Structure formats: C-alpha cells, structure tokens
Amino acid sequence: MQEKYCPTELESALQQYWDEHQVYLASEKPIEASDTAKPSQKGQKFYCVSMLPYPSGALHMGHVRNYALNDAMARQARMQGRNVLMPMGWDAFGMPAENAAIAHGVSPAKWTYANIASMKKQMQSLGLAIDWSREVATCDPQYYKWNQWFFLKMLKAGIAYKKTGEVNWDPVDQTVLANEQVIDGRGWRSGALVEKRQIPMYYLRITQYADALLEELDGLGWPDRVKAMQRNWMGKSTGVNVCFPYELEGESKQLRVFTTRPDTLLGVTFCAIAATHPLATHLAKNNPPLQAFIETCRQTGTAEADIATQDKKGMATGFCVTHPLTGKPIEVWVGNYVLMHYGEGAVMGVPAHDERDFAFAQKYSLEIKPVIAWPDSEYSTEVWSEHYGSQEGGSCINSGSYDGLSCAKACEAITEDLVARGLGEKKTTWRLRDWGISRQRYWGTPIPIIHCATCGDVPVPEEDLPVVLPDNLMPDGSGNPLAQCADFIHCTCPQCGAPARRETDTMDTFVDSSWYFMRYTCPDATQMVDERAAYWLPMDNYIGGIEHAILHLLYSRFWTKVMHDLQLIHITEPATHLLTQGMVLQDTFYRENAQGKKTWFNPGALTFTRDEQGRTIEALATDGEPVLRGGLEKMSKSKNNGVDPQSIIDQYGADTARLFILFTAPPTQKLEWSSSGVEGSHRFLRRLWNFAYTHGVALKAAAGNAAPVAGLPEDQQALRRDIHSLLKQVEFDYQRVQYNTVVSAAMKMLNTLEAFQNQSSNAKSAQSVVREAYSILLRVLYPLVPHITHTLWDALNYHVEHATSLLDAPWPQVDETALVSDYVELVLQVNGKVRGQLRVEKDATREAIEKTALEHEAFLRIATEGPVKKVIVVPGRIVNIVL
Numbered sequence: 001m002q003e004k005y006c007p008t009e010l011e012s013a014l015q016q017y018w019d020e021h022q023v024y025l026a027s028e029k030p031i032e033a034s035d036t037a038k039p040s041q042k043g044q045k046f047y048c049v050s051m052l053p054y055p056s057g058a059l060h061m062g063h064v065r066n067y068a069l070n071d072a073m074a075r076q077a078r079m080q081g082r083n084v085l086m087p088m089g090w091d092a093f094g095m096p097a098e099n100a101a102i103a104h105g106v107s108p109a110k111w112t113y114a115n116i117a118s119m120k121k122q123m124q125s126l127g128l129a130i131d132w133s134r135e136v137a138t139c140d141p142q143y144y145k146w147n148q149w150f151f152l153k154m155l156k157a158g159i160a161y162k163k164t165g166e167v168n169w170d171p172v173d174q175t176v177l178a179n180e181q182v183i184d185g186r187g188w189r190s191g192a193l194v195e196k197r198q199i200p201m202y203y204l205r206i207t208q209y210a211d212a213l214l215e216e217l218d219g220l221g222w223p224d225r226v227k228a229m230q231r232n233w234m235g236k237s238t239g240v241n242v243c244f245p246y247e248l249e250g251e252s253k254q255l256r257v258f259t260t261r262p263d264t265l266l267g268v269t270f271c272a273i274a275a276t277h278p279l280a281t282h283l284a285k286n287n288p289p290l291q292a293f294i295e296t297c298r299q300t301g302t303a304e305a306d307i308a309t310q311d312k313k314g315m316a317t318g319f320c321v322t323h324p325l326t327g328k329p330i331e332v333w334v335g336n337y338v339l340m341h342y343g344e345g346a347v348m349g350v351p352a353h354d355e356r357d358f359a360f361a362q363k364y365s366l367e368i369k370p371v372i373a374w375p376d377s378e379y380s381t382e383v384w385s386e387h388y389g390s391q392e393g394g395s396c397i398n399s400g401s402y403d404g405l406s407c408a409k410a411c412e413a414i415t416e417d418l419v420a421r422g423l424g425e426k427k428t429t430w431r432l433r434d435w436g437i438s439r440q441r442y443w444g445t446p447i448p449i450i451h452c453a454t455c456g457d458v459p460v461p462e463e464d465l466p467v468v469l470p471d472n473l474m475p476d477g478s479g480n481p482l483a484q485c486a487d488f489i490h491c492t493c494p495q496c497g498a499p500a501r502r503e504t505d506t507m508d509t510f511v512d513s514s515w516y517f518m519r520y521t522c523p524d525a526t527q528m529v530d531e532r533a534a535y536w537l538p539m540d541n542y543i544g545g546i547e548h549a550i551l552h553l554l555y556s557r558f559w560t561k562v563m564h565d566l567q568l569i570h571i572t573e574p575a576t577h578l579l580t581q582g583m584v585l586q587d588t589f590y591r592e593n594a595q596g597k598k599t600w601f602n603p604g605a606l607t608f609t610r611d612e613q614g615r616t617i618e619a620l621a622t623d624g625e626p627v628l629r630g631g632l633e634k635m636s637k638s639k640n641n642g643v644d645p646q647s648i649i650d651q652y653g654a655d656t657a658r659l660f661i662l663f664t665a666p667p668t669q670k671l672e673w674s675s676s677g678v679e680g681s682h683r684f685l686r687r688l689w690n691f692a693y694t695h696g697v698a699l700k701a702a703a704g705n706a707a708p709v710a711g712l713p714e715d716q717q718a719l720r721r722d723i724h725s726l727l728k729q730v731e732f733d734y735q736r737v738q739y740n741t742v743v744s745a746a747m748k749m750l751n752t753l754e755a756f757q758n759q760s761s762n763a764k765s766a767q768s769v770v771r772e773a774y775s776i777l778l779r780v781l782y783p784l785v786p787h788i789t790h791t792l793w794d795a796l797n798y799h800v801e802h803a804t805s806l807l808d809a810p811w812p813q814v815d816e817t818a819l820v821s822d823y824v825e826l827v828l829q830v831n832g833k834v835r836g837q838l839r840v841e842k843d844a845t846r847e848a849i850e851k852t853a854l855e856h857e858a859f860l861r862i863a864t865e866g867p868v869k870k871v872i873v874v875p876g877r878i879v880n881i882v883l
Contacts, residue, residue: 001693001791001792001795002693003693004689005686005690007653007654007656007787007788008653010788010791011127014127014790015124015127022133023807024086024132025131026083026084026086026131027083028045028532028535029083043081043082044083045082045083045085045535045536045540046077046078046082046083046541047084047521047537047538047539047541048070048073048074048077048084048085048086048543049070049517049539049542049543050066050067050088051513051543051544052088052090052091052138052516053090053091053119054090054092054094055090055091055112055115055116055119055137056096057114058644060642060643061643061645061661061673062545062581062634064126064645064657065581065584065661065662065671066543066544066545066581067126067128068126068657068662069667069737070086070541071126071127071129071658071783071786072662072739073543074086075129075783075786076783078807078808079782079783081810085131085134085520086129086130086131087131087134087135087136088120088123089136089138089516089519090112090119090137091509091512091516092112092116092137092138092139092512093443093509093512094444094509095441095443098442098475102475105474107471107473107474108442108473108475109471116137122645122646125649126645126657127654127655127786127787133523134521134523135523136523138445138513138516139443139469141468141469142466143516144466144469144512145465146515146519146528147511147512148445148448148460148465148466149465150515150528150562151202151437151447151448151507152459152460152462154204154562154566158205159204159205159208159562160202160437161203162201162457163200164198164199165198165199165201165438166196166198167196167199167201167440168182169195169196169197170192172187172191173187173189173479174479175441175477175478175479175480176197176439176440182194185296189477190477194298195298196276200438201436201438201505202437202505203434203436204434204435204437204558205434206432206433206434206435206554206555206558207430209558209562212572213230213557213558214231216557216572216573217230217231219573220576220578221578222575223579225580226549226553226578226580229549230549230550230553230554233432234430234554235429235432236429236430236431237258237260237430237431238260238426238427239262240262240414240418240425240426240427241258241424241425241427242256242257242258242265242324242348242418243256243257243324244256244257244271244348245324245423246319246321246322248279255273255279255346256344256346257344257346257348258343258344258427258429261350261353261391261411262410263372263402263405263407263408263411264350264352264371265324265348265350266325266326266371266396266398267351267352267353267369267370267371267398267399268323268350269349269351269367269369270331270333270349270361271321271330271331272314272332272334272335272337272338272346272347272349273332273333273335273347274338274340274345274346275297275298275334275336275340276298276340277334277345280317283317283318283332283334287317287318289315290334293313293315293334297313312335312336312337312359312363314333314334314335314360315333315334316364317333317334318331319331324421324423324424325400325414325417333364335347335360341433342433349361351366351367351369352368352371352372353371353372353388353389355384358388368381369398370388371397371398372388372394372395373395373397374390374393374395375393391408394406395410402414435508435510437508437511438505439505439506439508440479440480440504441480441506442469442475442480443469443475443506444469444506444507444508444509445507445511446466446467446504447503447506447507448467448503449502450491450500450501450502451502451503452495452496452500453500454496455493455496458493458494458495460494469506470482470487473485480504480505488504510551510552510555511555513552514556515556515563517539517542517556517575518533518537518560518563518569520536521533521535529563529568529569533569534569537569537570537574538571538573538575538576539574539576540576540577541575541578541579542577542578543578543581544578544580544581545580545581545583546580556574557573557574560572579668581667581668582665582666582670582671583635584634584635584661584670585632585633585634585635586632586672586673587603587641587673588600588603588629588630588631588640589603589619589629590627591625600638600639600640601621602640604643604675605621606619606620606627616629632672635673645657648660648678652678652681652682653682653685653787655685655787655788656678656682656685657678658784658785659684659685660678660681662739662743662784663743664677664740666740667738667739667740684747684750685785685788687750688750688781688788691753691754691757692774694757695770698770699771699796700796700797702764702771703796703798703800703801704801705764705768709815709818712769713765713766715756716765717818717821718821719756719769719770719773720772721818721819721821722748723749723752723772724814724815724818726745726748726749726752727776727780727814728819729741729745730742730745731814734783742780743781745780746777746780749777749780752773753774757770774796775812778792778793778798779811780812782806790806790807793805793806794806821842822841822842823840824839824841824842825839826838826839826876826877826878826879827877827879828853828858828881829880829881830858830859830862830880830881831881835856836856836857838853838856838879846873849879850871850873850879853879854871854881866883867883868882868883
C-alpha cells in the first residue's frame with residue numbers, strides 16, 4: 001500500500017470497480033429459515049429508502065446527510081447477512097422546472113434531465129450502495145402511466161371525483177396560483193391582485209380513509225413527533241353542530257356552527273362567517289364597504305397556513321342571528337380568518353375563552369363575557385391568560401341554569417337541550433379535507449380525461465395510456481401552455497368518435513411521490529406492481545426530513561391503503577420505521593442598504609478574525625469591509641450560506657464528507673456546519689491509514705493466526721477487553737441509529753491500538769491480537785466510510801483470511817469471554833478530586849484496596865498535605881482518601 005492517504009484516487013478506482021461488478025444489484029431471494037432458537041436476520045430482506053430528491057441540479061449537505069444515513073444502514077444490514085435493497089429516483093415534475101424554463105429559456109424536460117444526470121454523478125461520487133438498475137424518474141411516461149391508470153381505477157371506485165373548488169386566480173397571467181405563489185395578495189410574477197375563483201377540479205376521497213389513517217398510526221415505528229403532527233393535521237373532533245336561527249326575506253334559516261366547547265355557548269357575543277359564505281354574499285349586495293372588504297379577503301391564499309399567519313380582520317354586517325338558548329340577537333361579522341371549506345364556513349365568537357376571538361374582540365371593541373370560572377382565579381378582560389381556554393377545574397358562571405356545573409357536565413347538559421330543541425346535533429368532524437389533485441400547470445402528469453360535447457367527461461381507455469405530456473413546450477408564465485397546444489388538446493371521443501378535447505390540468509406532484517417506493521421493487525413491470533412488491537414491501541426504514549411529516553407521508557399512507565383495497569398490494573402502511581434527519585445549519589452573514597435590503601455573503605468567501613476560544617470577532621468580505629452575522633440558519637440559496645458537497649469531496653474525499661456529517665450530531669438533531677470539523681474528520685482517516693501503513697508488515701504476517709483467548713499477557717487481555725467492550729457499545733449504537741457515538745467508539749478503538757503498539761512487543765500473540773482488533777475497527781467503520789476501510793481490508797489481506805471483500809464480510813461478534821477480567825479499575829480520589837486510576841484484583845479485600853490506594857504514586861505526591869482522616873471505598877467504582 002502507498003504511504004500517503006490519497007482519497008480521490010482510491011475512491012474513484014473503487015467506485016469504478018463497484019460499478020463494473022454491479023455489487024449493489026439486488027435480487028429477490030427466499031428468506032432463509034433460522035437454525036437457532038432465536039430467529040436470525042440472515043437472508044431476510046432489508047428495504048431502506050431515502051425520500052427521492054427533486055432534481056434541482058446540485059446536491060446540498062442535507063442530501064448528503066440523508067443518503068449517508070441510509071447507506072450506513074444498508075451496508076451494516078448486508079454485513080449481518082440481510083438481503084438489501086437501496087434504490088434511488090427523481091421527483092421530477094413540478095413548478096420549479098417551469099420557473100427555470102422561464103428564467104433560462106430551456107424546456108422543463110431538458111432542464112430536468114440535465115439536472116438528473118448532474119446529481120446522479122454527484123451521488124455516485126459519494127460511493128452510495130445504490131442499485132441504479134431500479135432508478136425511476138416521475139416525469140418518465142412509463143412511470144406516470146401508472147398514475148393515470150390508478151386514477152382511472154379510483155374514479156371507477158368512487159374514490160376520485162370531480163367538483164367545483166376555490167382557487168387563487170391571477171387575472172393577468174390567466175392562471176391558477178399555488179398558495180406559495182401569492183405574495184401579499186398579489187401574483188408572484190405579474191404582481192396582479194389575486195382573485196378567488198370557483199373552478200371544477202378532481203379530488204381524491206382521503207376523508208374516506210380518515211379513521212384508518214388515524215387508528216393505524218399507533219402501530220407504526222415512527223417518531224412520536226411525526227405521529228402527533230399527522231393526528232393534528234387530520235384533526236378529529238367530537239362536538240356539536242349548533243344552529244343559530246335567522247330570518248332572511250321572510251324565510252326561516254339557520255347558521256350552523258360546529259363547536260367542541262358547548263359549555264361556552266352562553267359566552268357567544270358574535271358570529272363570524274367566511275367571505276365566500278352565501279350569507280356574506282347576500283348581505284353585501286347593497287353594502288359597498290362590505291363588498292370591498294369581501295373582495296380584499298378574496299385576495300389571500302386559500303391554505304390554512306396563510307390564514308393562521310395573517311392579521312385577523314373583520315367587518316360587521318349589521319345583521320343578527322338568534323342565540324339558540326337565550327333568544328338574544330347575535331351580530332354577524334365577516335372574518336378573513338374563517339375558511340368556507342372548514343365546517344360550514346362559520347364560527348361562534350367566544351372571546352372570553354378562545355385566544356383568537358379574544359384578540360378579535362379587543363381589536364373591534366366587542367363584548368367579552370366570561371362563562372367559566374376557576375378556583376382562586378379572577379378573570380381579566382384586559383390580558384389573555386392561557387387557562388382561560390382550559391376546561392380543567394372550571395365550572396359555569398353567567399350561564400343561567402347551567403351555573404355551577406363542571407365544564408364536562410355543562411357540555412352534556414347544553415348538548416341535550418340543543419338536541420331537544422332541534423337546534424343542535426352531536427357530530428364528529430375532521431380537519432382533514434379531500435385531496436384536490438388538479439393543477440392548472442404544464443409540467444406534471446396529464447389527467448387522463450377527454451371532454452366530449454355529447455358524452456361528457458370520458459376516461460381515456462387503458463390501452464391508450466399513457467397520455468404523454470409533450471416535452472417540448474415552453475411555459476412563459478401566462479397560463480398552462482397545454483391549453484394552446486393543438487396537437488395535445490384535439491382528439492376524438494373514445495365513446496362516440498366525435499371531435500373532443502383533452503383535459504389540460506395535470507396532477508399534483510404529491511401523486512408522483514405517493515407510491516414510487518413500490519415501483520422501485522419492480523421498475524420494469526408491465527403492470528403497476530407485480531409479485532416482487534410482495535417480497536420487498538413494506539419499507540423497513542424510510543428516511544427524510546421532518547418537513548415531509550404531514551402531506552407526503554399522509555398521502556403515501558392513503559395511497560397505500562387504496563392500493564391495498566383495490567387488491568394490488570398486501571400492505572396497508574408504506575414503512576415500518578421512519579427516520580427524520582435534522583437540518584444542516586450554517587452561519588449567515590449580510591450587509592443591509594439604506595432601503596433595508598439585505599445582501600447575503602457565503603461564509604466560505606469571508607475572512608474571519610477570532611479570539612482565543614475560536615469565537616468570531618469580525619468577518620470581512622473580499623473588499624475588506626465587514627459584514628454582519630445573521631445567526632445559524634438552514635443552508636439555502638436565498639441566504640447564500642450553502643456548502644457545495646462536491647467541493648468537500650474534491651478536497652478531502654467522500655469518506656471525510658460522510659464521516660463529518662455522521663459524527664457531528666445525532667441523526668435526528670440539527671447539525672451545525674464546521675470547516676474545522678471537516679478537517680478533524682479527515683485527520684482521523686489519515687491516522688487510520690497511517691496505522692495500517694506503519695504496522696502493515698506485522699499485521700499481514702499475523703494473518704491466519706487466530707488471536708488466542710486464554711493465556712495472554714495482561715496487556716493483550718486488556719486490549720481485547722477494551723476493543724470488545726467498545727464493540728458492544730457500537731452494536732447498541734448501530735441498533736438505535738446513533739452513528740455519532742459509533743464514530744466516537746471507533747476513535748477510541750484507534751487510540752487504544754496506537755497506545756498498545758507504542759508500548760507492546762512484536763510477539764506473535766501481540767500482533768494476532770492487534771490484527772483481530774484492527775479487523776473489528778475496519779468493520780465497525782465500513783458502513784460509514786466504505787472506501788478507505790475496503791481498501792485497507794484488501795491491503796492487509798483480510799479479504800483472503802475471511803474469503804470475502806469487506807462488502808460481504810461478517811459483522812464482528814462480541815467475545816463475551818474477552819470482557820471478563822481478573823482485575824477492576826477504580827477511580828482514585830483525594831478529598832473528592834480525581835487523581836488517577838487504581839487497578840486491583842476483582843476479589844481484593846477492602847484492606848487490600850485501601851493499602852494499594854495509600855501506596856499509589858498519585859497519592860504519595862500529595863500525602864504531605866495532611867494526615868489521612870479516612871478512606872472511603874465504593875465497591876467496583878471509587879476509592880476516596882480523605883485528608
């Protein structure tokens with residue numbers, strides 16, 4: 001082997017070897033039965049998947065972290081004898097490609113495929129154990145054909161349906177906008193005031209699966225945080241539909257409001273309705289100010305996230321409904337925070353016991369009427385307190401005949417009275433709404449529907465799938481280019497043969513990502529999935545960011561259940577375990593001009609002055625002028641604080657990039673980027689290499705000589721004990737996916753080996769023990785840094801000794817006999833301060849331990865400080881000499 005560690009050379013050569021020999025090609029193999037009482041993992045499948053990336057053109061460090069985690073899992077599972085599949089694909093449809101086309105004058109297809117090629121090359125430079133034969137791209141017609149096929153199956157089953165839905169409409173660009181494209185009520189590109197429009201759209205009936213989606217969360221090995229986020233998003237609530245009667249043009253009507261807090265019904269001081277509520281539309285006919293306010297409300301996003309963050313505004317209508325219990329008039333307001341598609345588009349305002357209503361009432365000087373009281377607590381209408389919204393320990397006040405009832409009892413009594421009067425009914429509601437999949441955009445899966453003047457909406461026949469998206473169109477921001485593509489639009493009706501038009505809406509890209517992990521199992525199948533899916537599914541581990549906890553994961557769970565119900569797959573959940581990795585953070589630096597606009601500087605281009613503790617005193621740009629620190633934030637283009645993984649690979653090698661990203665923080669926690677940390681990881685790998693080079697001759701000479709278990713000198717026993725103790729810790733850490741502590745243990749192993757070689761003889765038994773220990777170290781590190789360990793394994797002839805390359809070397813086993821020692825190590829303290837280590841026989845008497853402690857050189861150096869008062873012995877742990 002060469003003297004110097006040259007990662008770029010060895011990594012490139014090894015990656016080429018792996019590729020040529022297709023070492024990561026997975027196949028479906030039968031599960032081997034165990035020949036032991038405890039079931040073995042040998043031969044069992046292990047299907048681990050990283051959430052497929054969007055092909056933006058370049059990897060970021062978040063990608064590297066995700067894929068390094070997955071790779072470590074896959075490689076260790078293979079060493080344990082499991083049949084491993086780790087695939088990769090591309091979430092290739094979506095609006096960013098259209099935006100890039102507008103910005104760069106290149107078609108979305110050309111831009112996307114060029115980016116896929118670039119990112120694939122970067123992934124390969126990381127040495128990931130990916131089976132590229134199973135690669136899929138969601139913009140490939142042979143992939144999205146099955147989106148269309150399954151959509152038609154759902155349409156036939158009544159799970160997909162069409163209805164009119166509210167969207168954001170840009171009147172200048174003549175296009176529907178996603179909520180994230182509406183900025184301060186205006187279109188992101190045109191700047192025009194956005195309108196709300198009702199247009200026909202296709203929906204998937206996810207609400208039909210709400211109970212199953214909620215109930216089956218408990219059985220998943222997913223993080224509690226993710227499960228809580230999904231529960232909250234689905235938002236199952238049990239309460240009452242309360243009717244507020246009113247008269248309109250001589251006709252009796254009811255404003256229906258759902259509440260989970262009927263105990264606060266006597267505290268209602270107003271009702272608020274959505275701007276698009278039919279009652280609001282009616283009341284605005286002869287009310288120009290109200291018309292203007294409603295129009296303003298229409299110029300905001302339709303998503304609940306937008307509503308939650310915007311300033312809560314309202315306008316009184318001058319119209320009243322009747323309180324169902326008191327008969328008193330309750331004024332109706334139009335509120336911009338009320339959504340028509342949640343409940344029935346109306347809420348009852350209880351300012352005393354709802355924080356949002358409290359703020360609204362203060363803003364518009366509405367009555368705040370407390371109807372719940374708590375022991376030893378006085379209500380203030382000036383400042384909101386958290387417990388005002390709580391039922392715990394509360395009882396009714398100012399509520400007539402319900403006064404004195406606990407909140408729970410009042411809920412029951414008021415509900416019964418409402419039902420008896422015909423002004424209320426018990427009801428379970430969900431926050432979850434059906435999934436609208438229609439997108440008025442070009443770069444997506446065409447919806448396979450043909451519009452015929454005679455036959456109506458006609459599904460495309462299965463034999464005509466896929467409906468291929470033209471890949472040469474150039475969006476310009478002014479609507480969907482499919483609507484102007486005659487070759488795409490014009491067709492004949494498959495039922496009557498008359499001229500017809502194709503649907504120009506495309507599918508939400510969440511459709512593409514809801515089942516790709518199933519297609520990985522059989523990418524060449526002539527049906528949506530085949531029998532190979534039954535072998536690999538469900539995923540044993542799924543890895544991705546916490547930002548995908550709700551929509552992607554919820555939609556993929558729904559899609560899986562529908563496929564199960566339509567008898568395509570045997571599973572009802574996509575993944576047994578889920579790992580949500582933390583974000584990679586980096587310092588941000590900026591300058592701000594007189595108008596408040598910030599210019600962001602990449603930290604890699606700055607010069608820093610630091611103090612003795614390494615803290616930044618000043619940061620200078622290339623012009624020599626200082627910049628301001630903006631704090632740690634997620635790496636992003638907008639803050640110009642990204643680190644190019646390729647630059648790290650080119651300078652230090654892929655193994656260094658992987659080691660740093662896995663060592664610096666536990667997988668689920670945020671990781672703070674550090675250039676010095678990268679350099680430190682590289683130094684460790686150089687030490688690993690140098691050890692093999694320095695002691696290589698002796699290590700190879702010891703090949704074939706098994707390290708003896710009995711009769712070893714004490715120093716060799718101690719080495720084996722330390723290595724196998726660390727291996728035991730490593731096994732536990734691998735099991736809980738704590739790779740940062742795996743690296744820490746590996747560093748301790750190398751420290752122990754270096755110390756031993758510096759003090760040990762070259763006796764045959766010593767070198768056999770070292771060879772065994774170094775073999776363990778290489779195998780422990782291999783899943784994390786496969787290139788250097790694979791190379792050293794071969795260089796030291798372990799591949800001959802074990803009859804396999806490190807790819808398929810067996811995972812090292814802890815030798816429990818090595819952990820047994822005739823001696824124990826005790827901490828030596830003097831007056832409670834640690835002074836050293838005390839080594840005594842494990843069955844030494846208390847008197848012998850005290851004698852050894854008092855004769856220890858660390859104590860003798862300070863024994864003159866005073867007479868010994870007493871010696872405290874904590875068996876197996878500590879000896880404390882008190883002066």
